[in-house]
Every structure is written in structure tokens, then in C-alpha cells.
Amino acid sequence: MSSSWAASALDWWQQAGVDVIVGEEPRDWLNPKAKAAPVGVATPLPATLDEFQDWLASNADIPFATPGLARGRPSGDPSSELMVMVDMPSADGTLLSGAAGDLFDKMLGAIGRSRETVYLAALSPVRTPSGKIDDASAVRLAEIARHHIGLVAPKALLLFGDMCGKALTGSAVAGARARWHEVATRAGAIRTLVTIRPEKLNDMPGLKKLAWADLQMLMEALT
Numbered sequence: 001m002s003s004s005w006a007a008s009a010l011d012w013w014q015q016a017g018v019d020v021i022v023g024e025e026p027r028d029w030l031n032p033k034a035k036a037a038p039v040g041v042a043t044p045l046p047a048t049l050d051e052f053q054d055w056l057a058s059n060a061d062i063p064f065a066t067p068g069l070a071r072g073r074p075s076g077d078p079s080s081e082l083m084v085m086v087d088m089p090s091a092d093g094t095l096l097s098g099a100a101g102d103l104f105d106k107m108l109g110a111i112g113r114s115r116e117t118v119y120l121a122a123l124s125p126v127r128t129p130s131g132k133i134d135d136a137s138a139v140r141l142a143e144i145a146r147h148h149i150g151l152v153a154p155k156a157l158l159l160f161g162d163m164c165g166k167a168l169t170g171s172a173v174a175g176a177r178a179r180w181h182e183v184a185t186r187a188g189a190i191r192t193l194v195t196i197r198p199e200k201l202n203d204m205p206g207l208k209k210l211a212w213a214d215l216q217m218l219m220e221a222l223t
Contacts, residue, residue: 005214017141017188025102036186037052042156043061045144045147049078049151051190052147052148052151053073056073056148056195057071057073057125062140062141063137063140063141064126064127064128065126066126068073070089070127070155071089071126072088072089072093072094072125072126072127072147073125074095074122074124075115075119075120076115076117076119076120076127077116077118077119078118078119078152080117080118080119080154081156081222082113082117082118082119082155082156082158082218082222083118083120083121083149083152083154083156083157083158083190083194084118084119084120084121084158085120085121085122085123085145085157085168085196086120086123086160086161087122087124087129087133087160087161087197088122088123088124088125088126088127088128088131088133088162088163089125090127095120095121095122096120096198099202100197100198101198103198103201104198107211107215109185110212111215111218111222112120113220114217119152119154121145123138123141123142123145123164123168124137124141130164133176138166138167139167140165142168145167145168146168146183146185147185147186149183149185149187150185150186151186151192153187155180155191155222156190156192156193156218156221156222157190157192157193157208158192158193158195158214158218159193159194160195160196160197160198161173161200162197164194165194167196168192169181169183171194173194173195173196177196177210178180178210178213178214178217180192180193180217180221181193191221193214193218195210195211196210196213199209
């Protein structure tokens with residue numbers, strides 16, 4: 001570039017209002033900052049159930065995820081046409097263990113099922129320290145759960161407890177049970193029942209007749 005061309009270029013920039021060649025803040029030209037990721041762009045969730053299960057077991061983009069903390073993995077048969085969802089793992093990291101697990105097994109037996117003939121999963125694969133899920137985390141977990149349900153595409157979905165009910169149907173058990181709901185997923189609307197958690201049924205045996213009525217509705221839908 002000739003000196004006249006350089007002078008012409010500088011004159012153009014000066015007329016455009018640029019009168020300095022550096023910014024107001026120092027810049028390390030040898031170590032430029034990495035470009036920031038676009039705000040609000042979420043990583044797509046895995047498109048197959050096997051990949052999604054691996055993602056649930058290891059990905060950090062899940063509320064309450066902490067390195068080394070046990071996660072409750074889904075179990076059972078995803079082709080069974082019945083998906084059951086609890087709020088989170090038990091204290092030992094498994095889904096429905098101890099006395100609650102024993103009652104759950106009896107409930108399944110009453111409708112001719114077992115853990116091997118349902119698909120059992122958790123709204124949150126990680127147990128929270130308080131045993132509760134805050135509203136902001138519930139929104140993200142519901143998004144993940146809808147994707148999960150869509151990959152399984154069950155004929156019917158059974159939700160246990162207020163946290164699952166609120167996250168996926170907008171209603172707690174008291175206002176949601178004894179009637180069918182629809183949960184929107186990638187596989188279409190999934191027929192859904194909300195019922196009482198086994199833990200609560202053990203504490204309040206008088207509620208078992210209500211849970212049995214829900215199970216009868218479920219059994220009729222699956223026959």
C-alpha cells in the first residue's frame with residue numbers, strides 16, 4: 001500500500017469519527033479471549049433412549065448434579081406400555097427402596113405387573129439434600145422428563161406424588177388424582193394418572209383405597 005493510499009484510509013476513518021486506534025480497555029493480543037457462547041441456546045437432548053439414559057447418568061446439565069453423587073437410573077422394560085415416574089431416588093440412590101419399595105411392588109402385583117414389566121424413572125435422577133425441588137429446577141426437570149417420556153412413548157404414564165404432578169400436569173395429587181391428564185411429548189400426548197406416593201401410603205394407610213381406585217383406572221386403560 002502506498003503512502004497516499006494509507007493517508008486516504010486514515011482520512012476516511014477520521015471523517016467517520018474514529019480518532020484512536022486502540023480501545024479504552026487493555027487487550028492481550030497474544031491471548032485473545034474465547035468467543036462467548038450464545039445466551040439461551042440449550043444443548044439438544046439425545047435422540048435415542050439408550051443415549052438419553054447415558055446422558056442422565058453423567059451429564060452436568062441437570063439440576064442438582066454434583067460430581068460423584070449417585071444418580072437413580074431408570075429400570076425395567078421401556079416397551080411395556082406403562083411408565084412410572086417418582087420424584088427422585090431414595091436416600092440409598094435407588095428408585096423406591098425399603099418399605100416404600102415393598103409397597104410399590106405390592107401395588108404393581110395388584111394390577112398384574114412387576115418392576116420387570118414397567119419402566120420406572122425419576123423426575124430428578126439426583127436426590128436433593130432437602131428432598132424438595134424448587135420451582136426453577138422443576139421447570140428444567142419437567143422439560144427433561146417430557147423428552148424422556150416421549151422417547152419411551154408409553155400407552156400410559158403413572159406419576160407418584162405432588163412434585164411429579166405439579167411439574168408435568170400443573171396440579172398436586174389432591175387436585176389431579178382420579179382423572180386422566182395428557183402430558184405433551186415428542187411422541188404426542190401421553191395419557192397420565194397422578195396418584196399418592198407409596199411413602200405417604202405407608203404413613204397414612206387410610207389413603208390406600210384412593211390409590212387402589214387410581215390403579216384400577218390404570219389397569220382398565222392398559223387392557
